[in-house]
Amino acid sequence: MILLVSSFAALCFAGEPQVTLMTHDSFGMSKQVLADFETALGAKLRILKSGDAGEALNKAILSKNNPLADIFYGVDNTFLSRALDEDLFDAYPPKGLEDIDPALILDKRHRLIPVDYGDVCLNYDIAWFKKNSLQPPQSLEDLILPQYKGSLVVQNPATSSPGLAFLLATISRFGQNKYIDYWQKLKANDLLIVNGWKDAYWGHFTAASKGSRPMVVSYASSPAAEVFYAKTPPKTAPTGVMTGNGSAFRQVEFAGILKNSPNPVLAKKAMDFILSTRFQEDIPLQMFVFPANKRAVLPEVFKTHAKITKNPAQLSHERINKNRDKWIREWTEHML
Numbered sequence: 532m533i534l535l536v537s538s539f540a541a542l543c544f545a546g547e548p549q550v551t552l553m554t555h556d557s558f559g560m561s562k563q564v565l566a567d568f569e570t571a572l573g574a575k576l577r578i579l580k581s582g583d584a585g586e587a588l589n590k591a592i593l594s595k596n597n598p599l600a601d602i603f604y605g606v607d608n609t610f611l612s613r614a615l616d617e618d619l620f621d622a623y624p625p626k627g628l629e630d631i632d633p634a635l636i637l638d639k640r641h642r643l644i645p646v647d648y649g650d651v652c653l654n655y656d657i658a659w660f661k662k663n664s665l666q667p668p669q670s671l672e673d674l675i676l677p678q679y680k681g682s683l684v685v686q687n688p689a690t691s692s693p694g695l696a697f698l699l700a701t702i703s704r705f706g707q708n709k710y711i712d713y714w715q716k717l718k719a720n721d722l723l724i725v726n727g728w729k730d731a732y733w734g735h736f737t738a739a740s741k742g743s744r745p746m747v748v749s750y751a752s753s754p755a756a757e758v759f760y761a762k763t764p765p766k767t768a769p770t771g772v773m774t775g776n777g778s779a780f781r782q783v784e785f786a787g788i789l790k791n792s793p794n795p796v797l798a799k800k801a802m803d804f805i806l807s808t809r810f811q812e813d814i815p816l817q818m819f820v821f822p823a824n825k826r827a828v829l830p831e832v833f834k835t836h837a838k839i840t841k842n843p844a845q846l847s848h849e850r851i852n853k854n855r856d857k858w859i860r861e862w863t864e865h866m867l
Contacts, residue, residue, distance in 0.1 A: 548574035550797045553591060553600035553789075555584045559817035564810060571804045574797050583727070584692045585610065592617050595790065601798040604786040604805070606643055609695055611785065612852030615642060620787035623799055627806035630824045635783050637848055643785035646805055649820035650751040650840050651696035652779035653683075654770050656738035659745035668746070670776040671704050674717060681721035684735040684744040687867075689859050690726045692782070697748045698862060699851065700780040703844035707854070711865050718866060738770050751779060752819045752837035759816065759832045774840035781843035784820070 550572055558580060560568070568576050577600075581587035584605050591603050595617065606614045614620070620642035628636075628644065635645035653674075655667045668674055674683060686694030702710045723744060725731050732749055735742035738757070754768030773779075786805055788798040804810055811822035815833040822829075829837075 548572075548794070548797065549577050550574055550602065550794055550801045551577040551579055551600035552602045552604055552801065553579045553581055553587060554604040555587045556580050556582060557584075557818060558604060560810075561813050561817060564813040567809055568801075568804050571807075572797055572800050574794075576801070583690075588614060591619060591789065595619055598789040598791050598793075600789060601792040601794050602786060602801050602805075603789055604646065604784070606785045606787070607692060608637060608781075608783045608785075608848050609692070609699065609851055609855065611637055611643060611848045613855075614785075614787075616852070619789060621790050621792070621795070623788050623802060625799070625802040625806045627803065627824060630826045631806070632823065632825055635823050637783070638785070643787040644802065644806065645783050645823040646786045646811075647814050647818065647820040647823055648781060648783040650774060650779040650781050650838070650843055651693045651700070651748065652751050652840070653773040654736070654738075654747050654749040654753050655773065656736065656745040657769055657771050659737050667771055668773060670773075671701060671713070671778050674746075675713070675720050677720075679720065679746070681723075682744060683717070683720075683746040684723040684725060684731045684742070685748045686728055686731050687724055687726050689863055691728055693728050693748055693750070695855075695859070696780040696782050698858065699846050700778060700844040702858060703780070703846050704777050707858075710858075711861060714862065714866055724866065750819065751839060752815070752821070752833070754838070755815075755833045755836035756819045758836050764832070768836045772838050774838055775842075777842060777844045779840045779843050780846075781840075782820075783823075 579600050581590045584607055588606060588610055622640050622642050624641040625644060631645055660667050665678060688695040688698040701713055705713045731747050733740050735744045736747040737745045751772045751774050754770045757770050758764050758768050792798045806824055808824060808827050811824040811827035814822045816830055
């Protein structure tokens with residue numbers, strides 16, 4: 532099936548130079564930046580959205596001998612080792628790599644290049660807490676207290692990228708031998724688990740829906756989105772974030788050139804553009820995460836309302852790769 536789709540796509544665009552960028556469904560780019568991207572390439576840019584981050588990577592792995600695209604955008608640090616172990620990418624240090632924070636460069640061979648990052652953490656509805664005369668929680672430990680019973684909705688880590696990031700934050704905090712005990716206490720405190728971010732945030736979070744849960748797992752940059760998309764932007768964000776005490780997990784996204792890319796020369800030019808300030812400065816208001824390029828200027832709403840922690844939860848990607856499937860299996864056995 533993959534071979535047929537690839538061949539069909541090739542026939543459709545025969546004669547017209549183009550680069551295909553395979554990515555997750557949350558990818559976004561403004562029209563003007565897309566136009567500038569194509570001008571820089573001297574070719575068309577085709578965006579191939581392929582499900583959530585894990586699903587898209589699985590498709591890239593299944594089609595690696597006959598790739599569906601030239602570039603893959605959206606491998607995060609929870610799946611970095613898996614992508615490298617599958618030998619999916621050609622090494623290429625793009626122009627602008629010197630402007631990337633060295634702490635974000637996790638593949639020293641430059642097969643996968645950091646393109647953006649953000650902190651997954653607890654978000655809360657400020658008005659709800661004020662109305663109920665409650666202080667928002669300050670730590671993961673607070674979430675099992677009686678006053679927060681029935682308040683939290685999280686995503687299933689087996690089906691959701693932020694859900695997995697939050698699970699990793701708890702493992703970092705409580706250790707491999709005690710994190711399940713912590714989750715069982717969350718369950719006893721009437722935790723609600725749903726499959727994806729959209730259902731959690733737009734289906735159950737009181738600040739964004741008619742739901743009943745004033746706390747949700749999202750991003751520390753989500754308050755900037757609340758202000759940006761408001762009909763009348765408020766001076767302060769209606770949602771707050773909990774990022775202290777190692778409660779936030781830093782999610783770094785990477786892009787790379789797929790081995791056997793049909794257009795390797797254009798793919799290198801595409802990677803150069805992805806690291807340029809033109810593309811990087813478009814990232815915050817398209818995907819509400821931080822650009823990896825230190826020279827990129829943040830938009831004012833993002834600068835004012837998006838948060839980042841100095842001390843995110845720490846787990847090496849090698850350890851994540853070694854234990855990821857086991858941790859998800861253990862979590863599923865005890866929580867679902």
